[in-house]
Amino acid sequence: MMYSINEVATICDVTAHTLRFYDKEGLLPFVGRNGAGNRIFSDGDLVLVKVICCMKNTGMPIKDIRTYIELLMEGDTTKETRRSIMIEHRKEVLRQIDELKKNLNIIDLKVAMYDTNNIDLLREI
Structure with a gap:
């Protein structure tokens, strides 16, 4: 098509x-x-x-x-090089995901602080 x-x-x-x-x-x-x-x-x-x-x-x-x-x-002669590029990019994406998870945890704690009016929750970060 x-x-x-x-x-x-x-x-x-x-x-x-x-x-x-x-x-x-x-x-x-x-x-x-x-x-x-x-x-x-x-x-x-x-x-x-x-x-x-x-x-x-x-x-x-x-x-x-x-x-x-x-x-x-x-063509196929570059397959291993392309594979290496993808493996390195995958590592970078996983690093970004880890960083996003850490930031999400901080955001969740901040929301919980607002929900409960408990400023002590920020000390858990």
């Missing part, structure tokens, strides 16, 4: 403008164009766009995503 940029934007919960930006930044070299020059996305392209959005949503810089995509375009 083939998708327009607007369909991909809707599926991936981004704007068409964002996808055009990603294209301009070199993140979508795999996307073809139709006779009118409009971007057309295949099912495989859609999967890659979802991965790119995931990377971006989890804090990976555009330049690192571009590196990953460039390696992907080189």
